[in-house]
Every structure is written in structure tokens, then in C-alpha cells.
Amino acid sequence: MVTSIRIALDAMGGDHGPSVVIPGAALSLVRHPDVEFIFFGDQTKIAAALEAHTDLTAHSRIMHTEVSIAMDEKPSQALRHGKGKSSMWQALDAVKTGEAQACVSAGNTGALMAMAVFCLRTLPGIERPAIAAIWPTISSECVVLDVGANVGADAAQLVDFAGMGAALARALFHVERPSVGLLNIGVEEVKGLEEIKRAGAALKKADLPIRYHGFVEGDDVGKGSVDVVVTEGFSGNIALKTAEGTAKQIGEYLRAAMRRSFFSRLGAFLAQGAFSALKNKMDPSQMNGGMFLGLNGIVIKSHGGADAVGIASAIDLAYDMAASKLVESIAKDVQTFQNALQNGEEKVA
Amino acid sequence: MVTSIRIALDAMGGDHGPSVVIPGAALSLVRHPDVEFIFFGDQTKIAAALEAHTDLTAHSRIMHTEVSIAMDEKPSQALRHGKGKSSMWQALDAVKTGEAQACVSAGNTGALMAMAVFCLRTLPGIERPAIAAIWPTISSECVVLDVGANVGADAAQLVDFAGMGAALARALFHVERPSVGLLNIGVEEVKGLEEIKRAGAALKKADLPIRYHGFVEGDDVGKGSVDVVVTEGFSGNIALKTAEGTAKQIGEYLRAAMRRSFFSRLGAFLAQGAFSALKNKMDPSQMNGGMFLGLNGIVIKSHGGADAVGIASAIDLAYDMAASKLVESIAKDVQTFQNALQNGEEKVA
Numbered sequence: 035m036v037t038s039i040r041i042a043l044d045a046m047g048g049d050h051g052p053s054v055v056i057p058g059a060a061l062s063l064v065r066h067p068d069v070e071f072i073f074f075g076d077q078t079k080i081a082a083a084l085e086a087h088t089d090l091t092a093h094s095r096i097m098h099t100e101v102s103i104a105m106d107e108k109p110s111q112a113l114r115h116g117k118g119k120s121s122m123w124q125a126l127d128a129v130k131t132g133e134a135q136a137c138v139s140a141g142n143t144g145a146l147m148a149m150a151v152f153c154l155r156t157l158p159g160i161e162r163p164a165i166a167a168i169w170p171t172i173s174s175e176c177v178v179l180d181v182g183a184n185v186g187a188d189a190a191q192l193v194d195f196a197g198m199g200a201a202l203a204r205a206l207f208h209v210e211r212p213s214v215g216l217l218n219i220g221v222e223e224v225k226g227l228e229e230i231k232r233a234g235a236a237l238k239k240a241d242l243p244i245r246y247h248g249f250v251e252g253d254d255v256g257k258g259s260v261d262v263v264v265t266e267g268f269s270g271n272i273a274l275k276t277a278e279g280t281a282k283q284i285g286e287y288l289r290a291a292m293r294r295s296f297f298s299r300l301g302a303f304l305a306q307g308a309f310s311a312l313k314n315k316m317d318p319s320q321m322n323g324g325m326f327l328g329l330n331g332i333v334i335k336s337h338g339g340a341d342a343v344g345i346a347s348a349i350d351l352a353y354d355m356a357a358s359k360l361v362e363s364i365a366k367d368v369q370t371f372q373n374a375l376q377n378g379e380e381k382v383a
Numbered sequence: 384m385v386t387s388i389r390i391a392l393d394a395m396g397g398d399h400g401p402s403v404v405i406p407g408a409a410l411s412l413v414r415h416p417d418v419e420f421i422f423f424g425d426q427t428k429i430a431a432a433l434e435a436h437t438d439l440t441a442h443s444r445i446m447h448t449e450v451s452i453a454m455d456e457k458p459s460q461a462l463r464h465g466k467g468k469s470s471m472w473q474a475l476d477a478v479k480t481g482e483a484q485a486c487v488s489a490g491n492t493g494a495l496m497a498m499a500v501f502c503l504r505t506l507p508g509i510e511r512p513a514i515a516a517i518w519p520t521i522s523s524e525c526v527v528l529d530v531g532a533n534v535g536a537d538a539a540q541l542v543d544f545a546g547m548g549a550a551l552a553r554a555l556f557h558v559e560r561p562s563v564g565l566l567n568i569g570v571e572e573v574k575g576l577e578e579i580k581r582a583g584a585a586l587k588k589a590d591l592p593i594r595y596h597g598f599v600e601g602d603d604v605g606k607g608s609v610d611v612v613v614t615e616g617f618s619g620n621i622a623l624k625t626a627e628g629t630a631k632q633i634g635e636y637l638r639a640a641m642r643r644s645f646f647s648r649l650g651a652f653l654a655q656g657a658f659s660a661l662k663n664k665m666d667p668s669q670m671n672g673g674m675f676l677g678l679n680g681i682v683i684k685s686h687g688g689a690d691a692v693g694i695a696s697a698i699d700l701a702y703d704m705a706a707s708k709l710v711e712s713i714a715k716d717v718q719t720f721q722n723a724l725q726n727g728e729e730k731v732a
Binding site: 143170171172182185217219220227251252253254255256257265267268269271272273274275276277278279280281282283284286287288291292294295297298300301302303304305306307308309311 | 492519520521531534566568569576600601602603604605606614616617618620621622623624625626627628629630631632633635636637640641643644646647649650651652653654655656657658660
């Protein structure tokens with residue numbers, strides 16, 4: 035017996051609200067005909083957006099909420115005025131009660147994280163959740179975390195991130211022992227890297243269900259040197275945004291180069307199939323969705339500016355994570371990690 | 384009366400030593416017919432490499448050294464065995480004595496920084512030097528610092544970096560009041576960013592010869608949102624390497640896309656002029672050279688793996704910095720900064 039997967043959607047989140055969230059859900063439904071949705075938000079707006087999508091309507095329920103969280107609200111503010119009654123909170127709460135198997139929101143990241151921690155709580159032994167991104171590489175994809183939930187991380191937290199990231203890689207890429215690298219800079223004997231060194235020593239010594247690769251540098255991420263790249267959230271966020279920026283910049287160069295001469299315009303015309311394949315590969319909306327890891331439930335944060343394609347890919351990710359029972363396997367892996375570290379007398383922190 | 388510029392080259396530095404350093408110098412000489420070189424290193428090897436370059440020979444002197452610093456030596460080790468007598472040290476010392484106006488080395492970064500600080504000393508008021516990179520943007524170029532001299536930076540150091548970066552931007556881009564941004568992540572109310580906030584407050588209030596732009600994120604660097612991006616060295620290095628990795632990755636995608644079909648191959652053939660322009664734009668060797676800022680002298684670190692084109696572009700940079708009397712203007716700007724901050728009662732740290 036296959037149980038269908040139900041996803042709670044914060045219909046009011048993001049820059050565009052229901053006008054992209056509903057079409058995004060419709061796109062994802064085509065790819066996952068068994069999925070069901072609960073839309074949280076303004077009933078009138080959601081119903082209006084649903085009118086064009088009869089298939090989706092048959093798979094959906096609307097839960098009306100009066101309150102929605104603004105994109106620029108501070109987390110503490112959002113918690114104060116949105117706890118219990120906002121579309122964001124209620125979508126998270128549906129995961130807590132088991133009504134839904136995953137929550138997707140394109141809303142304010144800080145507010146979503148604060149509410150998710152408050153509503154769902156962290157897994158046993160996890161002090162702080164992390165945000166993981168799926169990063170395209172030359173050969174395939176890798177998991178990078180933390181990309182912005184926290185600033186700074188001690189050795190124990192980096193080890194937790196390694197455990198959570200490995201569980202995610204195992205679920206998404208179907209590798210038994212994912213390779214894990216710690217993001218570092220290639221300079222020896224500099225101060226301030228003790229945490230990374232201690233995390234590396236712990237990961238190396240303990241008998242863990244990963245292949246510990248050692249340190250990796252910024253250019254190893256896109257090279258695909260490892261399945262999981264572990265870093266604290268400040269550098270991780272800078273790396274992610276820098277890669278996005280570089281991709282956009284090269285796209286601009288390419289367009290400009292192709293307009294240069296008659297021959298380059300003709301060449302670009304003939305090669306347009308290749309270009310659109312490349313464009314898809316570089317399109318951030320094809321890779322949309324930051325995963326909150328370390329919580330008692332699946333939460334996916336879509337880019338605030340995502341279009342329907344982006345929202346659909348965030349929903350796809352939520353679907354895959356729910357189908358692979360990711361929370362259970364993360365909880366198990368984190369436990370294995372913590373036991374292995376204790377047994378190896380390598381308990382850090 | 385125009386005085387020629389003399390550059391001290393560590394001929395033994397980098398992965399390839401004299402076999403790329405000499406041809407690199409020859410390339411740069413074509414662009415700067417008045418430049419002179421002092422090559423430090425193994426006389427026999429340098430003389431052999433010079434044989435093919437009669438023009439260059441007329442502009443060069445060789446200073447024989449017995450010792451060279453290995454790429455994997457730790458800075459402390461390099462200082463112990465290379466102080467006084469290595470090609471790296473002597474090239475730096477030529478700047479100290481005024482024999483040369485700039486030093487270029489493709490050697491070990493940590494060793495070069497340690498020796499540079501020891502030999503040249505930092506400018507008055509500067510606690511730690513920074514490494515600055517010239518970063519290509521959609522519209523032109525920007526300065527990013529620190530890209531790896533130090534891990535972590537307090538508010539006062541970030542303000543120093545802003546001053547040094549602004550002086551560099553003024554010299555290289557000829558803008559009177561360069562715009563300056565502090566690299567940050569777009570999450571509100573997170574811990575650990577007090578230093579950046581305090582640096583921002585200081586830059587905002589004091590009457591400085593810059594336009595303070597505020598915080599920038601990773602994707603603003605390539606966008607060219609500001610002339611100078613200020614960050615501590617860990618994130619800066621991660622950002623730089625990540626951008627390099629992303630550029631390579633997209634290059635791979637592009638090549639693969641262009642081989643996909645007959646039409647894409649034909650298109651690529653017709654557009655080859657455009658592609659080679661793009662390749663030049665994305666080629667890291669065209670942008671080679673990390674500048675050590677905050678020292679009593681000009682020191683340029685070339686990539687260790689640079690080819691002759693890369694070495695030549697590092698030398699070009701050294702030439703431009705020497706010609707614009709950068710050290711003097713940095714010293715002046717840093718003084719102005721520190722006075723402005725003190726007068727504004729905004730002295731940080």
C-alpha cells in the first residue's frame with residue numbers, strides 16, 4: 035500500500051505569494067500525480083489562483099489564515115505576531131501534527147527558521163539546525179551545508195552538519211558512504227581554524243558511515259570533489275551567493291559575446307539547442323530549495339523571488355525528502371555519529 | 384625625467400620556476416619597454432632560460448641565491464631556513480633597500496606573507512596586511528580584500544582594509560571616491576556579525592574619501608555593485624576560489640553543450656571569435672596576482688601554477704602599482720581614515 039505524500043504550502047510566502055505558489059504546485063503535481071497539498075493563506079486569493087487549475091484543485095485543501103509574515107520582518111517580530119496564526123506557522127504546524135509530511139515556504143528565511151525551531155524542535159542531540167543546498171557540480175551534484183542558518187560553528191556542530199549532510203546525500207544520491215569534505219582555505223598555520231581542524235580530526239578517527247575526504251577549498255565545490263561540503267553558515271552563504279553571481283555574470287558575458295559579429299550571431303542561432311541546455315543547467319530556479327536539517331520534520335525554503343518553476347522544484351525536493359523518510363534517517367545517522375565519536379573518545383566540544 | 388621601474392622577481396617561486404618566470408617577464412617587457420628586472424635564484428637556470436630572450440637580457444640582472452623556498456614549506460620553517468639567503472627573501476629585500484620598486488613571487492603564499500611582514504614591516508597604524516584581488520565584474524572590475532592573509536578580522540581591521548582597498552581602487556580605476564561595501568549575509572539578527580556591523584557604523588559616520596555603500600552579499604561582487612568589497616580572509620578566500628571553480632565548471636558545461644550535435648558544433652565553429660573573447664574574459668591567468676597591502680613596499684603574489692601569461696599579468700600589476708606610487712597613497716589614505724575615525728569619535732576596537 036502506497037500512502038500519498040501531503041505537502042503543507044505557505045501560500046503567502048515569497049515576493050509573489052499565491053500567484054506563483056499555486057502554479058508551482060500545479061507543475062509539481064504533473065511530476066508527482068499522487069501528491070496532495072494544503073495551502074495556508076488568504077482563502078480568496080488562493081481560491082482565485084486555483085481556478086485555472088482543476089487537476090490541482092482536486093488534490094488540494096485550503097486553510098484560511100488572516101496573518102502572513104512580511105519578507106522584511108525580523109525573526110523575533112515575526113514570532114511575536116505570527117506564532118499560531120500565520121500561514122507560515124500553520125504550514126509548519128501541519129508537519130508537527132502529522133497532517134503533512136513536509137512544509138514549503140518562500141517566505142522570510144530568518145522568520146521561517148525561528149518558527150521552525152520553535153514549532154518543530156531540533157532532533158535529539160542537535161543543538162542548531164543547518165540549511166543545506168544542493169549544488170550542481172561538473173559531474174553531478176553535491177550537498178553543501180550550512181549555507182546561512184548560523185554564523186560560526188564549533189567543532190561539534192561541524193561534525194553534526196557532516197552527519198546530517200551525509201544522511202541527505204545518502205537519501206538523494208543513493209550512495210552508501212558519501213564522501214565528506216570540510217571547507218577550508220589553503221593556508222597553513224593561520225589562526226582561527228582550530229574548530230575545523232578539530233572537526234577534521236574527529237571525523238577522521240571515528241568509525242563513521244562516510245568517507246572522510248579531508249579539507250576542500252572553494253573551487254572543489256563545483257568540481258564535485260566530494261558528495262558533502264561542510265562549513266559554517268557565514269562562509270557557506272557567501273560561497274553560495276558568489277557562485278550564483280558568477281553564473282549570472284558569465285551568462286551576461288556569453289550573451290554579449292554572441293552579439294559581437296554576424297558570424298557569432300549565426301553561430302549562436304545554430305547552437306541554440308546547446309545554449310538552452312546550458313541555460314537550464316545554470317538556471318538557479320532548477321535547483322531551488324534550501325533544506326532545513328536537524329528538525330523534527332521536513333522544511334524547505336524556496337528563494338523569495340522564485341517563479342512557478344522554482345516553487346515546483348522546491349516542492350519536488352520536499353516530495354523526495356518525504357518519500358525517502360529523510361528525518362528518520364538523519365536522526366539515525368546523527369545518533370550513529372555521536373556514538374562513534376564517543377566510543378572513539380573523540381567527542382568534541 | 385621619467386625614472387624606469389625596476390621589479391624584483393623571485394625566479395624560483397611557483398610550480399615551474401625560471402621556465403615560466405623568465406618568459407613571463409619577456410611578455411611584460413613588450414608592454415612596458417622601460418621596465419627593468421632583477422632575477423633572484425639559481426644563476427645557471429636563470430641564464431639558460433634567458434638565452435632565448437635577448438631583449439629581456441638587456442633589461443635584466445641576475446642575483447644568484449643558493450636557497451629557494453618549497454611550495455609546501457610552513458611559513459615558520461621557510462623563515463628559519465630562508466631568511467636572508469633565499470630568492471624570496473632577497474627579492475623582498477631589494478624592495479626594502481629601494482633597489483627595486485616592487486617584488487613579484489609565485490611562491491608559497493604563507494611563506495611570502497611571513498617574510499614580507501618580517502622584511503618590509505607594516506605601515507604605521509596597520510596591524511595586519513591583507514591580500515587584495517582584482518575581481519572581474521559584469522561592467523568592469525572591483526577590488527576584493529582580504530582574500531586569505533588572515534582568518535577573522537575585528538572592526539578596526541575591516542576599516543583598515545576599507546582604507547587600503549579604497550586607495551588601491553583609486554590608483555587602479557581612477558575614481559576619486561570609490562564605493563565600498565562590507566561583505567555580509569542577508570540574514571537579520573544573527574549572532575557573530577557584530578564586527579561587521581561596527582565596521583559599517585564607523586565607515587558610515589566618519590567623513591572619509593569613499594562612498595560607503597553598506598552591506599553587500601556574495602552575488603554583488605560579480606555584479607559590480609561596489610568598487611571595493613571588504614571581508615575577513617576566510618570568507619574572502621572561499622568566495623574567490625568558489626568563483627574560480629564556478630567559472631571553470633560553466634566552461635566545462637559550455638564545451639559539452641557545444642559538442643552535443645552537428646548544429647551546435649557548426650555554431651561553435653562560426654562563433655569561435657566570440658568564444659575566444661569569452662575565454663579570455665574567464666581565464667584566471669589574465670587576472671593573476673594577489674596584492675599584499677599594508678606593507679612598506681609593493682609585493683605581488685602570483686598563482687603558484689601560473690603560466691608565462693599569468694606571470695606577465697602579475698608583473699603588469701606590480702608595474703602599475705609602482706607607477707602609481709601606491710604605497711605612499713595607501714599610507715596617506717590609511718592615515719586619513721584613522722584621523723577621520725578618531726575625530727568622529729568612532730574609533731573602533
